Amino acid sequence: MRFTGLSAFPHTPLRDDAVDEGAYARLVDRLAAAGVDSITSLGSTGSYMYLDREERRRAARTAVRNAGPVPVMVGIGALRTSQVRALADDAQEAGASAVLLAPVTYQALNDDEVFGLFEDVTAGLSVPLVVYDNPGTTHVTFSLDLYERIAALPNVASIKIPGVPADPAEAAARVRAIRDRIPSTVTVGVSGDAAAATGLEAGCDAWYSVLGGTLPRPAVTITRAALAGDHAAATAEHTRLAPLWALFAELSSYRVTAAIAEHLGLVAPDSLPRPVRGLDADARTRVIRVVDELQLAD
Amino acid sequence: MRFTGLSAFPHTPLRDDAVDEGAYARLVDRLAAAGVDSITSLGSTGSYMYLDREERRRAARTAVRNAGPVPVMVGIGALRTSQVRALADDAQEAGASAVLLAPVTYQALNDDEVFGLFEDVTAGLSVPLVVYDNPGTTHVTFSLDLYERIAALPNVASIKIPGVPADPAEAAARVRAIRDRIPSTVTVGVSGDAAAATGLEAGCDAWYSVLGGTLPRPAVTITRAALAGDHAAATAEHTRLAPLWALFAELSSYRVTAAIAEHLGLVAPDSLPRPVRGLDADARTRVIRVVDELQLAD
Numbered sequence: 001m002r003f004t005g006l007s008a009f010p011h012t013p014l015r016d017d018a019v020d021e022g023a024y025a026r027l028v029d030r031l032a033a034a035g036v037d038s039i040t041s042l043g044s045t046g047s048y049m050y051l052d053r054e055e056r057r058r059a060a061r062t063a064v065r066n067a068g069p070v071p072v073m074v075g076i077g078a079l080r081t082s083q084v085r086a087l088a089d090d091a092q093e094a095g096a097s098a099v100l101l102a103p104v105t106y107q108a109l110n111d112d113e114v115f116g117l118f119e120d121v122t123a124g125l126s127v128p129l130v131v132y133d134n135p136g137t138t139h140v141t142f143s144l145d146l147y148e149r150i151a152a153l154p155n156v157a158s159i160k161i162p163g164v165p166a167d168p169a170e171a172a173a174r175v176r177a178i179r180d181r182i183p184s185t186v187t188v189g190v191s192g193d194a195a196a197a198t199g200l201e202a203g204c205d206a207w208y209s210v211l212g213g214t215l216p217r218p219a220v221t222i223t224r225a226a227l228a229g230d231h232a233a234a235t236a237e238h239t240r241l242a243p244l245w246a247l248f249a250e251l252s253s254y255r256v257t258a259a260i261a262e263h264l265g266l267v268a269p270d271s272l273p274r275p276v277r278g279l280d281a282d283a284r285t286r287v288i289r290v291v292d293e294l295q296l297a298d
Numbered sequence: 299m300r301f302t303g304l305s306a307f308p309h310t311p312l313r314d315d316a317v318d319e320g321a322y323a324r325l326v327d328r329l330a331a332a333g334v335d336s337i338t339s340l341g342s343t344g345s346y347m348y349l350d351r352e353e354r355r356r357a358a359r360t361a362v363r364n365a366g367p368v369p370v371m372v373g374i375g376a377l378r379t380s381q382v383r384a385l386a387d388d389a390q391e392a393g394a395s396a397v398l399l400a401p402v403t404y405q406a407l408n409d410d411e412v413f414g415l416f417e418d419v420t421a422g423l424s425v426p427l428v429v430y431d432n433p434g435t436t437h438v439t440f441s442l443d444l445y446e447r448i449a450a451l452p453n454v455a456s457i458k459i460p461g462v463p464a465d466p467a468e469a470a471a472r473v474r475a476i477r478d479r480i481p482s483t484v485t486v487g488v489s490g491d492a493a494a495a496t497g498l499e500a501g502c503d504a505w506y507s508v509l510g511g512t513l514p515r516p517a518v519t520i521t522r523a524a525l526a527g528d529h530a531a532a533t534a535e536h537t538r539l540a541p542l543w544a545l546f547a548e549l550s551s552y553r554v555t556a557a558i559a560e561h562l563g564l565v566a567p568d569s570l571p572r573p574v575r576g577l578d579a580d581a582r583t584r585v586i587r588v589v590d591e592l593q594l595a596d
Contacts, residue, residue: 017380049404050378080348081572106347117573274379275415
C-alpha cells in the first residue's frame with residue numbers, strides 16, 4: 001500500500017459486549033465505496049485495546065474481506081511485546097497490507113524500551129509498519145531522536161503524528177523538522193482531525209483520520225483538495241466543519257463519531273466498550289444538530 | 299481479610315516470556331513466612347496488565363496455594379468491564395480473599411465512567427474490593443467526590459491511595475479529608491513506599507507495599523512500629539532506607555525491586571515483561587551496593 005492520502009479509521013462497533021461483525025463489515029464496505037485511500041482496522045477509534053486476540057483476528061479478516069481493492073492496515077498494539085508479535089502474525093494472516101503500532105504503556109517506558117519494542121516487532125514483519133504516535137492514549141512522548149531511531153528500522157513506512165500547530169508556518173516547520181530526521185521513503189501522516197487540513201498543506205503525505213472512518217465524504221474532499229494544492233477548497237471544507245471540530249475537542253472524537261454512527265443507524269446504540277459510555281442525551285442532541293446543519297447525514 | 303497492616307505486592311516473574319510459577323510460589327511462601335498481613339497477587343508490581351487471563355488465573359491459584367493462612371488479594375484490573383468481571387470470577391474461584399481494582403484506561407475516562415466500572419464490578423462480587431488509585435499508571439485522578447461515590451458501593455472495603463505529602467501535618471489532613479468522605483468501615487491504605495511511614499503515622503490503616511513484596515522484613519518493621527505508635531522506631535527504619543527510596547524515585551520501584559529479586563536469586567534474570575527492560579548494568583550495580591550497605595540481603 002501507499003502511505004499517502006486518506007486512511008479512514010472506522011469504529012469496531014459492539015452490540016451486547018460482542019463485536020457486531022455485520023455492522024463492521026458494512027462500515028468498511030461504505031468506506032471503500034467512498035474512495036478512501038486505505039482503511040485502518042483496529043485503530044484507537046476501532047477500540048483495539050479493548051478487544052481480545054480472537055475478536056481482533058476476526059475484525060481484521062472482516063475488514064480485509066469487505067474492503068475490496070482498498071488496502072487495509074491493522075492496529076497491533078498491546079502492552080507486551082510477545083502479544084504484539086502474535087497480533088502482527090494474525091494481521092498478516094488476515095491479509096493486512098500494513099500494521100499500525102502504538103507503544104501502549106502501563107508502566108511508563110523510556111526511549112530505549114520504546115525503541116526496543118519497535119525493533120523486536122519490525123524484525124519479524126513481512127508487511128510495512130506505521131509508527132503510531134498517540135500521546136493522549138499511550139502517554140509516550142516521541143522526541144525527534146526517537147523518530148529518527150525508529151524510522152531507520154526495517155519495514156517502517158510511515159509515522160502517524162499527533163496534530164500539528166494551528167499556525168501554517170509553525171506546522172510546516174514541524175513537518176520539516178521530522179522529515180529532516182527520517183528516510184525520504186518514510187511518509188508522515190497527520191492525525192488530530194481538526195489539524196488535518198493544516199497538516200496536509202504543511203507537507204504531510206497522509207491523514208490518518210477519525211472523521212474519515214465514519215463520515216468519509218468530507219474527509220475525502222479535504223484530502224483531495226489539500227494534496228492537489230487547492231488551498232481554497234481545502235480550507236473551505238475545513239472551515240465549514242468547525243462546529244464538528246469543536247465537538248471533537250470538547251467531547252472526544254471517539255465518542256462523537258460513535259454517536260454519529262449510532263444516530264445514522266450504521267451501528268447499534270451503545271456501541272462503545274464499557275466502561276466507556278456513549279455521550280449523554282444532551283451532548284448527543286448537540287452532535288445530531290451539527291450533523292443535520294452541516295448536512296453530513298447522506 | 300482485614301484491610302490493615304502490611305499488604306505485600308510480589309512480582310510475577312517471567313522466564314523466557316512465561317510466568318515462572320516455581321519462582322512465584324517461592325516468593326509468596328517467603329512473604330507468608332515473613333509475617334506480612336496480606337499478600338496482593340497481580341498488583342502493578344505483579345505486572346498484572348501484561349499477563350493474559352490464563353496466566354493471571356494460574357498466578358492467583360499459585361498465590362493462594364502458597365500463602366498458607368495469609369489472605370491473598372488479587373488484582374483484577376483490565377481495560378474492558380466484561381474482562382474485569384471475568385477476572386473477578388477467576389480470582390474468586392482461585393480462593394482470593396479480596397480483589398483489587400484500578401480503573402485502567404486507554405481512552406480517558408470521566409468520573410461517571412470510572413464510577414460505572416466500580417458499580418458494575420462490585421455488583422457481582424462475593425468478596426471485598428480494594429479501590430486502587432494509581433494515577434501514575436491509570437492516568438485517572440480521583441477526587442474526594444469520586445472516593446465518596448465509590449466507597450459507598452457494596453463490597454468496597456479499602457482505598458489504596460497514592461503517596462501522602464511528606465509533611466506530617468499535611469499528610470494527616472489529607473487522610474482526614476478522605477476519611478470524612480467514606481464510611482468508617484472502609485480502610486485507607488497508603489502506597490508510594492517512601493511515603494509509607496508518614497502515611498501510617500498520619501492515620502492510614504494499611505500499607506500497600508512494593509518493597510514488602512520483595513524485602514518483607516524492613517516493611518514489617520516499619521508497619522509494626524508505626525501502627526503501635528512507636529514513632530522513633532518507624533522513623534529510624536524509614537530513614538535508614540533513604541538510599542533505597544532515592545533509587546525508587548529515580549529508577550522506579552518496579553524496576554528496582556525486580557533487580558533486587560534477580561540479584562538475590564529469588565527470580566531468574568530478565569524477569570520483567572518486554573518491552574519493559576530491567577535496569578542497565580550501571581543502575582543495577584548501584585542498587586546492589588545499596589542492598590549490601592543496608593544489609594537487606596538476608
